[in-house]
Amino acid sequence: MEAMERQIRLTVNGQEHELTIRDNTLLLWLLRDDLKLVGTREGCGTGVCGACTVLLDGRPVNSCLTLAAQAAGHHVTTIEGLATNGRLHPVQEAYIEERGFQCAFCTSGFIMMTKALLDEIPNPSEEEVREYLSENICRCAGYPDILRAVQNASRKLAARGR
Amino acid sequence: MGFDLLEPRTVAEAVELHARDGNAVFLAGGTALLILQRQGLPLPRRLISLRGIPGLDEITAGPGGGLRIGALATLRQVERHPLVVRRVPLLAEALRQVANVRVRHTATLGGNLAHGDYRLDPPAPLLVLGAQVRAVGIGGEREIALAAFFRGLFETALQPGEVVTELAIPPTPPSGGTYLKYALSSNDWPCVGAAALVALDDHGRCREVRLALTAVAAAPVLVRGLDELARGEPVSDRLAARLADIAAAQVEPVGDQRGSEWYKREMARVFARRALLAAARRAEAGPVGDGTKEPVA
Ligand SMILES: Cc1cc2nc3c(=O)[nH]c(=O)nc-3n(C[C@H](O)[C@H](O)[C@H](O)COP(=O)(O)OP(=O)(O)OC[C@H]3O[C@@H](n4cnc5c(N)ncnc54)[C@H](O)[C@@H]3O)c2cc1C
Ligand code: FES
Ligand code: FES
Numbered sequence: 001m002e003a004m005e006r007q008i009r010l011t012v013n014g015q016e017h018e019l020t021i022r023d024n025t026l027l028l029w030l031l032r033d034d035l036k037l038v039g040t041r042e043g044c045g046t047g048v049c050g051a052c053t054v055l056l057d058g059r060p061v062n063s064c065l066t067l068a069a070q071a072a073g074h075h076v077t078t079i080e081g082l083a084t085n086g087r088l089h090p091v092q093e094a095y096i097e098e099r100g101f102q103c104a105f106c107t108s109g110f111i112m113m114t115k116a117l118l119d120e121i122p123n124p125s126e127e128e129v130r131e132y133l134s135e136n137i138c139r140c141a142g143y144p145d146i147l148r149a150v151q152n153a154s155r156k157l158a159a160r161g162r
Numbered sequence: 163m164g165f166d167l168l169e170p171r172t173v174a175e176a177v178e179l180h181a182r183d184g185n186a187v188f189l190a191g192g193t194a195l196l197i198l199q200r201q202g203l204p205l206p207r208r209l210i211s212l213r214g215i216p217g218l219d220e221i222t223a224g225p226g227g228g229l230r231i232g233a234l235a236t237l238r239q240v241e242r243h244p245l246v247v248r249r250v251p252l253l254a255e256a257l258r259q260v261a262n263v264r265v266r267h268t269a270t271l272g273g274n275l276a277h278g279d280y281r282l283d284p285p286a287p288l289l290v291l292g293a294q295v296r297a298v299g300i301g302g303e304r305e306i307a308l309a310a311f312f313r314g315l316f317e318t319a320l321q322p323g324e325v326v327t328e329l330a331i332p333p334t335p336p337s338g339g340t341y342l343k344y345a346l347s348s349n350d351w352p353c354v355g356a357a358a359l360v361a362l363d364d365h366g367r368c369r370e371v372r373l374a375l376t377a378v379a380a381a382p383v384l385v386r387g388l389d390e391l392a393r394g395e396p397v398s399d400r401l402a403a404r405l406a407d408i409a410a411a412q413v414e415p416v417g418d419q420r421g422s423e424w425y426k427r428e429m430a431r432v433f434a435r436r437a438l439l440a441a442a443r444r445a446e447a448g449p450v451g452d453g454t455k456e457p458v459a
Contacts, residue, residue, distance in 0.1 A: 004166040023167040024205075026196075046197055047265050048349070059238075059267045065196045066268065069167050070213060113263075135262030135349040 008072035012037070013081025021068050028052050028063035030071075031078060039079035039108045043137065050109040050136030053116075054078050060116035079108035082115065090156035091115050091149075100149035102140035110136050114150050118157055124150075165205050169214045173298050173325055179210050180323035181300050186210050188325060190234060190273035193265055212272075218327060219270075221245060227333025233272025233326040237284070238263065240271055250331060251450060252339030256287040256357065259343045272326040275308075278316040278381075280416070285312065285382040286357035287341050289374035291331050299324035312381035334451035335370060337361035338444025342437045344429055346420055352377045353420035354429040358437035360397070362445045368392040371405065373438060377420070378413040378430045385409045385434070397442040406435035 009018050012035060019034055031037045031054065043051035045064045052064040055077040082089035091114050094100070101107040110133065117124060117132045124132070129150050138146065167189070170176040180186050186208035189195055199205050212218065218234035221243045229245050240246055241257035260266055260283050274284050275295065285308070293308040299321050308329075311319045320326070339359040343352050355376040361369040371392040373385040388405050395401050415426035 004164070006167075022164060023209075024164050024199075045200055047193060047261070050262070050264065053264060060264050061268050062193075062264045065193050065265075067167065067192060067196070070192065070211070116263075131258070132263050135264075 006069065008069060010068075010071050010073065011075045013077060019068075023067070023069055025068040026064060027054070027056075027066040027068045027071050027076070030068040031063060031076070037078050037080050041105060041108060043106070043109075048135055048137070049106070050113060050133075051106055053109040053112040053136070055112060055116060058116070058119060060113055077112075079111060082111070089115070090160060091118070091153040094153035094156055095146075095149045098145050098149040098152055100142060100146045101138075102142055106136065106138045106140075110138070110146055114153055117150070118154055123154060123158070166208050168208060168210045170210060170212075171214060171216070173215060173218070173327055176210055176212060176215065176325055177298060177300055177323060179208075183208050184322060188212055188276075190270040190276075191236065191268040193261075193269045194273060194277045194279070212325065218272075223249075224330060224332070228331045231271055231329045231331070233328055234270050235272075237266040237269050237271060237274065241266065249450070250287075250291055250334065250339075252341060252357065252359065253284075253287045253291065253331075255339075256283050256341035256343075256355075259283060259341065259345075262349050271329060275311065275329070276318060276320060276326050278312065278318045280315055280380050280382070281351045281377040281418075282382070283341070283343060283352055283355050283376060286355050286374040286376040287339070288329070288331070289382060289384045290339065290357045290359040290372040291334060292372075294330045294332070295326055296328040296330060297324040297326050303327075305330070309384050315380040317381070334359065335361045336445075336449035336451045337370070338441045338447070338449055340437055340440040340444060342433050342440065344433050351420065354378055354426060354433050356430070356433040356437035358434075358441035360438065360441040360445045361449070361451075362397070362442070363394075365396075366446065367394050367396050368401075368442075371438065373405070373409055373434055375409060375413055375430050375434065378415045378426050380414070380416065383409075383413055385412055397439070397446075399439070402435045402438045402442075405438055406431045409434040 004023050031040050041051040043049035047062045047065045054063045185206045187206045189209040189211045219232045222230050237257045241254045247254050295306045306319050341357045344354045357374045359372040363369045371388045376382040410431035413430045415423045417423040
């Protein structure tokens with residue numbers, strides 16, 4: 001049995017799209033297959049690794065557990081949407097400066113979570129950082145570098161006045 | 163397999179849609195349902211999304227204390243809400259220990275309760291807080307005490323087609339509360355979860371003791387018969403141990419990946435005791451609840 005098709009409108013990285021999707025399409029597949037925004041990754045597919053993190057109206061969600069139809073009418077931000085006018089976002093710069101990645105499979109998820117964290121809690125304690133990122137998995141296990149990248153990003157955003 | 167998504171704009175319309183197709187299933191955050199689909203369980207032909215119904219995610223002060231939480235409020239919304247943090251910190255403390263921030267930004271409180279999994283964390287604090295579930299079905303609206311809501315494995319008191327609209331938490335007596343989660347890693351489902359609420363009199367003796375345990379029976383357990391032993395008694399290790407024995411006798415664990423039946427019962431005893439003592443210490447240090455002074459927001 002095939003699912004019904006529907007037309008949806010949604011804004012991805014500031015750009016409005018009108019797409020025809022099946023009702024059972026996950027947001028993750030809409031981003032990767034239809035919009036070719038492949039910076040959003042699939043790791044576990046069950047909400048526990050964070051590789052698929054995107055922002056839905058600014059809140060971090062697992063795109064692997066979100067229906068594309070649930071994003072209709074809303075704003076989605078992916079890793080591709082952070083840079084402005086060819087300049088990387090301070091969180092991205094911080095991850096590069098601190099070498100917060102090795103193979104980088106997990107990195108877009110970590111960067112999106114870090115952005116969400118610093119929007120929600122501008123000056124987080126180390127405890128808060130650990131709690132927020134505690135279920136983002138990095139198989140290369142570069143966690144100390146990642147923690148430094150978050151602190152660096154927090155300083156950058158503070159200096160910039162956010 | 164494919165499914166169709168229906169998007170009613172009112173609760174009445176959602177109920178009506180379900181009356182037309184009894185196999186349809188309500189969708190809130192979708193975190194539980196979409197995982198089932200991933201695991202290969204067929205979803206029904208129709209999902210009725212509740213997310214587009216305005217006003218179902220509001221959190222407001224209840225009459226004369228307490229609060230009301232809309233069923234579609236996300237766990238994160240609830241845990242960060244100033245009214246929750248101030249009036250029922252126990253609930254915020256428990257929600258902070260559920261899954262991860264991303265899941266909590268999507269999962270709803272109503273969906274959590276309606277899911278009826280035996281290992282959910284939020285039911286334990288909500289049971290000791292004496293929460294009431296408000297549900298609307300084809301026959302109208304009714305209130306169900308949470309203590310009568312969980313019936314068994316994935317079984318709740320909801321009738322087919324009933325929508326949970328709200329959770330009401332009554333005013334709590336000045337008390338200390340805590341939720342202790344024992345899990346194998348920080349984001350895992352609980353092996354055992356214990357919520358305790360202790361109210362003391364002016365002499366530091368127990369006025370009221372409430373305790374609920376999760377993941378140690380087919381449904382969360384609100385422990386009965388504690389006040390008979392505790393009322394008027396000073397808090398002590400010995401009293402807490404005796405209360406924990408009562409609790410351990412009321413659980414009926416099903417062994418799972420996180421512990422055998424025996425292990426879960428013993429951990430239920432340990433965490434019941436620790437939760438009672440921790441709640442009592444908080445009650446001594448500075449109780450919260452109705453009748454205590456609330457800082458002006
Ligand atoms: C990775 C991961 C880890 C998790 N870890 C934990 C954990 O540690 N502790 C814990 O407690 N939970 C945990 N959970 C479970 C999570 O809390 C639940 O999946 C979530 O609360 C369900 O809410 P939802 O809004 O997503 O429900 P949905 O998936 O939308 O629905 C769940 C069920 O409830 C029904 N339903 C939903 N809303 C209503 C309503 N208003 N009225 C009537 N029926 C309704 C649906 O029909 C469905 O049967 C975890 C989940 C994930 C994905
Ligand atoms: S792919 Fe979504 S959390 Fe792992
Ligand atoms: S950098 Fe390789 S998984 Fe994180």
